[in-house]
Amino acid sequence: MKRLQILGTGCPKCKKLAENAEAAAKALDLDCEIEKVTDINEIMKFGVMITPALAIDGQIKAVGKVPSPDEIKQMLG
Amino acid sequence: MDWKNEWKKLALIVGVFGACFYLPVGLARFDRAIMESLHLVKWYAREHVLLCLVPAFFIAGAISVFVSQASVMKYLGARANKVLAYGVASVSGSILAVCSCTILPLFAGIYKMGAGLGPATAFLYSGPAINILAIILTARILGLQIGIARAVGAILFSVIIGLLMHLIYRKEETEKANIQMAAPEPEVKRPLWKNALYFASMVGILVFANWARSGDVRAIFLCCPGGLSTYQVEGKLISQTDETVTIVDTEGKKHQIAAELMQGAEDVRKNNLYEWIHRSRWILVGVLLVAFAFMVSVWFAPSERAEWVGASWGFAKQILPLLFFGVLTAGLLLGRPGPGHEGLIPTAWVNAAVGGNSIWSNLFAAIAGAFMYFATLTEVPILQGLLGAGMGKGPALALLLAGPALSLPNMLVIRSVMGTQKTIVFVTLVIVMATLSGIIFGTFF
Numbered sequence: 285m286k287r288l289q290i291l292g293t294g295c296p297k298c299k300k301l302a303e304n305a306e307a308a309a310k311a312l313d314l315d316c317e318i319e320k321v322t323d324i325n326e327i328m329k330f331g332v333m334i335t336p337a338l339a340i341d342g343q344i345k346a347v348g349k350v351p352s353p354d355e356i357k358q359m360l361g
Numbered sequence: 362m363d364w365k366n367e368w369k370k371l372a373l374i375v376g377v378f379g380a381c382f383y384l385p386v387g388l389a390r391f392d393r394a395i396m397e398s399l400h401l402v403k404w405y406a407r408e409h410v411l412l413c414l415v416p417a418f419f420i421a422g423a424i425s426v427f428v429s430q431a432s433v434m435k436y437l438g439a440r441a442n443k444v445l446a447y448g449v450a451s452v453s454g455s456i457l458a459v460c461s462c463t464i465l466p467l468f469a470g471i472y473k474m475g476a477g478l479g480p481a482t483a484f485l486y487s488g489p490a491i492n493i494l495a496i497i498l499t500a501r502i503l504g505l506q507i508g509i510a511r512a513v514g515a516i517l518f519s520v521i522i523g524l525l526m527h528l529i530y531r532k533e534e535t536e537k538a539n540i541q542m543a544a545p546e547p548e549v550k551r552p553l554w555k556n557a558l559y560f561a562s563m564v565g566i567l568v569f570a571n572w573a574r575s576g577d578v579r580a581i582f583l584c585c586p587g588g589l590s591t592y593q594v595e596g597k598l599i600s601q602t603d604e605t606v607t608i609v610d611t612e613g614k615k616h617q618i619a620a621e622l623m624q625g626a627e628d629v630r631k632n633n634l635y636e637w638i639h640r641s642r643w644i645l646v647g648v649l650l651v652a653f654a655f656m657v658s659v660w661f662a663p664s665e666r667a668e669w670v671g672a673s674w675g676f677a678k679q680i681l682p683l684l685f686f687g688v689l690t691a692g693l694l695l696g697r698p699g700p701g702h703e704g705l706i707p708t709a710w711v712n713a714a715v716g717g718n719s720i721w722s723n724l725f726a727a728i729a730g731a732f733m734y735f736a737t738l739t740e741v742p743i744l745q746g747l748l749g750a751g752m753g754k755g756p757a758l759a760l761l762l763a764g765p766a767l768s769l770p771n772m773l774v775i776r777s778v779m780g781t782q783k784t785i786v787f788v789t790l791v792i793v794m795a796t797l798s799g800i801i802f803g804t805f806f
Contacts, residue, residue, distance in 0.1 A: 324469050
């Protein structure tokens with residue numbers, strides 16, 4: 285099972301990223317868990333300063349931008 | 362029925378009913394305030410949206426897409442040159458903080474894994490004040506003078522606040538979190554001069570399209586009978602009797618003001634270059650537009666163009682609703698600028714609290730600004746209302762400096778990052794510095 289984490293304090297871009305991640309996971313029919321990390325100190329532990337960011341299984345995959353569902357699919361694949 | 366879940370709805374309905382029951386419709390002040398707020402919205406829509414906000418969104422979108430954040434971040438890293446870090450932190454808000462929601466993560470990052478407490482607090486203070494949209498809107502609506510004062514004040518005082526924070530806590534060894542900064546991947550490379558030209562042409566379009574006509578006279582009025590503050594109307598004098606003075610300002614709006622409030626009038630010295638630019642402003646804009654269209658179509662890949670338009674659209678979607686409600690609220694509470702346009706809050710109150718340029722009015726404005734929460738950019742219409750209702754220019758700057766940098770909710774986040782004591786020291790420094798810059802500005806302008 286994959287673990288997707290959306291890092292962001294709740295700005296509109298973070299919500300968009302969460303939507304895209306869900307869409308990507310659904311399209312791949314993947315068994316995964318999507319978690320939103322909103323606490324700023326938790327976000328710092330990933331080394332991320334520019335939100336939103338996407339982590340897959342604890343690995344940062346995108347920082348400071350909203351990847352499209354297709355791009356997320358490639359990261360998951 | 363399940364009262365445990367339903368009571369909230371009941372309370373809401375009772376509350377709304379009570380508000381409707383006692384709705385002060387028909388009360389002169391309330392009715393006038395509603396009209397004021399509608400007038401203000403119309404004025405914004407006519408004067409500021411097409412020529413100012415729309416280009417500003419495209420500029421902000423371009424900055425967020427084409428300026429490499431990674432290249433700025435390396436000056437704020439753990440091994441960065443300390444002196445340079447302060448300088449970069451104080452000005453990088455204009456590039457890194459295009460949206461105010463990115464300020465806090467960046468602040469926490471600079472503090473915990475980057476250049477440390479000083480540069481982090483410098484960034485936190487100046488960031489919200491110098492983001493590109495805030496500067497453009499402040500200069501356009503509150504006047505060039507206050508727009509420049511806001512940017513310069515924010516940059517200067519952010520360095521001072523950062524250095525003071527560093528000095529106060531210099532003994533404290535910050536255990537640097539040993540985390541690798543996850544920087545965004547660098548964007549597509551383009552020669553610097555191409556980027557510079559691209560931005561310059563956009564800024565040029567914005568500046569020339571908004572080039573105002575200069576008036577014949579500049580009249581100075583008291584904000585209200587017995588008031589402490591004055592404001593200026595520049596335009597053409599239509600008539601002047603013992604009772605009223607009528608002036609058509611440079612935007613074509615007619616002002617009728619009681620003659621007793623007039624403090625004086627001076628002729629505006631005509632500057633040939635200024636007049637020439639005003640007459641040929643549409644030609645200049647046209648030339649720049651053609652040049653801009655050429656650059657965008659030749660230098661940029663289709664994917665970059667799409668990303669740029671997407672980012673600009675994102676800003677528009679995010680900021681327009683906030684600004685709309687901000688303007689409505691400002692109009693309702695404070696009315697349009699000028700005597701005879703009162704909103705719900707009497708001008709005399711505003712004038713008593715933040716009129717003139719005393720230490721108290723500056724301090725009051727700074728404290729109110731520090732604790733109040735302003736949604737992105739709504740500080741501008743609210744300040745405009747306050748200025749029109751008799752706030753002094755000094756206190757206005759104090760509020761502009763302390764306001765967006767701090768609010769009760771973000772103080773809580775800051776506290777979770779650097780602890781209670783440092784937060785209190787920081788908030789105090791912000792209030793003191795904002796008050797000081799207000800007093801200095803109010804004395805000279």
